[in-house]
Amino acid sequence: MKIKRVLAALCAISALCSASLPAIAAQAQQGGVKKVETTLSADSIDYNVNTGDARASGNVVIKREGATLWGDEAEGNTNDEVMTLRGNVRGEFPEQDATLKSESATWTGDKSKRTDGLVEAFGSVRLTRGAEDYLNADYVRWEPGTENYAARGGVDGLLEKKILKADDARRSGNKFWATGVRRYEDLVEKFAVSARTVEGTLAPDPQTGQDALKDMVADRNVVLDYVDREGLKTRVTGDRAVYSKARGTIVVSGNTKAVRSDGKTVTADTMVVHEDTRVIEAKGNSRIIFVVDEEEQPADQKKDGGKNAKKSGAPARSAEKSPETGGTPKAESGAKRPSSGSESTLSDDETRWVEGW
Incomplete structure (x- = not known):
């Protein structure tokens, strides 16, 4: 029989409501913290009220405002605000227009509530945003609610009309870096480059609103293609x-x-x-x-x-x-x-x- 526990009822003793499971983190509201209900359902759940340790197996579903995650099993600690899902992991983030698929994923919450936490996905990761953008890699770290990410291992993506194929890549704010770049192609500016390292700056295009390439430096073994x-x-x-x-x-x-x-x-x-x-x-x-x-x-x-x-x-x-x-x-x-x-x-x-x- 499927067991479902509404964890909001345990907030007073487990602090699970403040745990940033893959979803939108608790938000400041009128100088305080907005309580967000989180639910965990599975075929079997073990939860230790004293330590905050939780284990779930079989058809695991975690729901929180702005996100839903599925997996074969999950374990974590509500006090530390960490939860790991394994086996056929997938997630939906409607407010970000994003989806996630991987072999496993770990969510770490931001106790300061300044961000929506951190998602780390492992094994055959595919993160999508909107109708076109995607990022494939062996490992992806993503900060929901931002453009920040880090990816490594067979990185292959299309990000706002920019094709990226590299060993690893990351972005923080309007800056990006990549190494072992097999191809970085700007479909708007109509040129492509490969190099040992590439780094650059992005800025919003006043017409489309998408991030456009502002400047870029490619170093070592540079190959530039254009028409x-x-x-x-x-x-x-x-x-x-x-x-x-x-x-x-x-x-x-x-x-x-x-x-x-x-x-x-x-x-x-x-x-x-x-x-x-x-x-x-x-x-x-x-x-x-x-x-x-x-x-x-x-x-x-x-x-x-x-x-x-x-x-x-x-x-x-x-x-x-x-x-x-x-x-x-x-x-x-x-x-x-x-x-x-x-x-x-x-x-x-x-x-x-x-x-x-």
Whole structure:
């Protein structure tokens, strides 16, 4: 027989009403603390009034204002305001428009009542918010009622139109950090970056109200992908990348190299991608290399220096020329002229990327 205990009746001796089980924590009201009823139901419940220890098993349900949690079993202590659920854990947070699924989860309450407590989920965690946003990881720590979180282990998420794939990531207030970043893609600004570390600042967009990228720094093994004004994919690599919304630029520095999907490449000390024009500017020791298609001459024409080819109307070798400045990397004044050498300037990975492997 299913046992249900309305724990509000035990508040005077167990203090369970002040326990921040996964829900909205007790709220200040007219200078005091608002009492919030919490209920625990299960097939079997053991509760020690003296110590505050509680154990429940079989169809466990914990309900509190703003949240409901389910699991196969639960244990915790009402005095310490800690409760852990295990087995097929799921939760709903209607006021946050959020859901949670994991193998286990622990709720720790905030005795100061300044926050809604802390949820830590373990094993195949999936936290969703709204119709689109989600966060998958091996471990997620979340502060309900805020944007604050920490995740580690196979982090894969879509957060306010930003794709994140990393080893671990966290956010506190308007700041965010990530390490082992395989991809951080801003679907609004239309660029993606991978790096050893990424950190940045967010600010509300005045039009949409969503958090927009204000600035960002990516360090070590930086790879920047974007589409230029001609609609061609461009990949820029370097040691460090700095994005500024105010300046409208992404500055990549340290052994930089840009490769377009048509095979054109540029190397420089520093490259600046202009957000509005999608043009890239190369600065310092710049070198641009592009390939000119030529028709190979027959052996007999090569012997006479191509004279027969000219007579027959065959095209002569194209002269070197500077690339157009539209979407092609633009070198600073004094840079070397483009060359059309036959040697390969692309790594195996870059070649595969250009060829669309």
